[in-house]
Amino acid sequence: MAESKKSLYKPSNPRKYKGNVHNIICRSSWEERFCNYCDLNENIVEWGSEEFFIPYRAPDGKSRRYFPDFIMKVKENTGKVKTYVIEVKPFKQTKPPKKRKNVTKSYMYECKTYAVNQAKWIAANEWCKDHGVEFKIITERELGLRS
Numbered sequence: 776m777a778e779s780k781k782s783l784y785k786p787s788n789p790r791k792y793k794g795n796v797h798n799i800i801c802r803s804s805w806e807e808r809f810c811n812y813c814d815l816n817e818n819i820v821e822w823g824s825e826e827f828f829i830p831y832r833a834p835d836g837k838s839r840r841y842f843p844d845f846i847m848k849v850k851e852n853t854g855k856v857k858t859y860v861i862e863v864k865p866f867k868q869t870k871p872p873k874k875r876k877n878v879t880k881s882y883m884y885e886c887k888t889y890a891v892n893q894a895k896w897i898a899a900n901e902w903c904k905d906h907g908v909e910f911k912i913i914t915e916r917e918l919g920l921r922s
Contacts (some may be wrong), residue, residue, distance in 0.1 A: 784810040784824075785908075786808055791819065791848075805863050808918055809868040814849055820856060822847035831898030834890040839893040858908040860899060866914035867875060 784807060786792050791814065792799065795841040801807035806824070813822040828840040845861035869892075872885035896912070903910040 786814045788814055793821050794822040799824050809863055818850045820848050820850050829898050829902045831894050839906045860903055860910045863913045
């Protein structure tokens with residue numbers, strides 16, 4: 776699981792960052808790793824972290840706001856610039872929890888987390904489709920970390 780390490784990221788290329796460069800919050804070491812990737816990758820021409828929200832309906836029926844981890848503009852091999860909305864999550868949270876004989880608090884928490892994530896990601900996919908961008912979930916696998 777991603778180390779829970781809240782920190783401020785200081786970019787080497789602040790002109791690429793769209794938002795307040797003095798308030799780039801990393802909520803985990805994985806997010807910090809992705810910030811570094813965005814900052815130093817020459818094909819990423821612009822990026823931001825939690826700089827906008829997508830409204831969604833939570834499983835409890837209430838309207839909520841989802842702040843995706845990242846948005847970035849990438850210069851593709853074709854020369855075209857493509858925009859991606861990125862969520863960084865443990866792979867385990869992208870799959871439904873495995874059913875158990877005994878329902879524990881831990882299991883209930885996993886189920887709630889999964890349901891909330893699904894609601895956010897459905898809204899994100901719809902928002903991205905409407906805005907001509909692509910939604911991606913990045914896990915430890917894409918970050919090159921052990922799973």
